Amino acid sequence: AQSVTQLGSHVSVSEGALVLLRCNYSSSVPPYLFWYVQYPNQGLQLLLKYTTGATLVKGINGFEAEFKKSETSFHLTKPSAHMSDAAEYFCAVSYGSGNTGKLIFGQGTTLQVKP
C-alpha cells in the first residue's frame, strides 16, 4: 500500500534561511511524487512533480526536490525563504502510471517565515 509521511507538522524559519520540508513515501510500484502548496482559504497549487528521469526536480517560486529511491524520500527545499512562502505544503504520491489525479496526501507541513 502506498502512503506518505511528512515529518514535522510545523516548520519555522527566518526570512532568508534555508527551507527544508521532509517527505517520505512507501510504494510498491515506482511512484509519481508531488509537492503542492496551499495558501489560506485557497486551493492547491502544484509546486513540482517527479515522474521519471532526473531525480532533482525544479519547481516554481525557487523550490526544488530530490527523489532518493534508496531513502524513499522526496524532500522539498528552497535556499532562501521569503515571507510569501508562508503557507501549508503537502507532499503526495500517485497510485499508478498515467493518471495522476488520484493522490495520497501527507498530513501537511505549515511553514512559518519570521522576519
Add this chain to the structure above:
Amino acid sequence: NAGVMQNPRHLVRRRGQEARLRCSPMKGHSHVYWYRQLPEEGLKFMVYLQKENIIDESGMPKERFSAEFPKEGPSILRIQQVVRGDSAAYFCASSPPPQQGVTEAFFGQGTRLTVV
C-alpha cells in the same frame, strides 16, 4: 482557459439538510476527482469520475454521499442529511484523459461546508 471552478465557495447547512457541491473542470478535461479536507488534516481522496461514469469511489462514505458527472454540466457531490462531522473543505480536481506520459491534476479553490 479558466481553471477548475467550484461553487459555492462557502456553504452553510443545518443538520439534516442536503448539500450540493458543484465542480466545473478545466476545458478539455474529462476526469474529475473529489477530495475532502477535514480540519488540521490532509486531503483524502473520495471519488474519481469520468463523464457519466464513476470509476473509483473507494474513498466515499457508504451512506449519504453520492457523486455524478453528467454528459452535460458540472460534476456534483451530494451529501444528504448532513451532520456536523461533514463540516470540511471539499476540493475538486480535473485532469485530461491519460495519454502517453503523465497527466497532471489541477485543483479548484474548494467549497467550505459548515454544518450548524
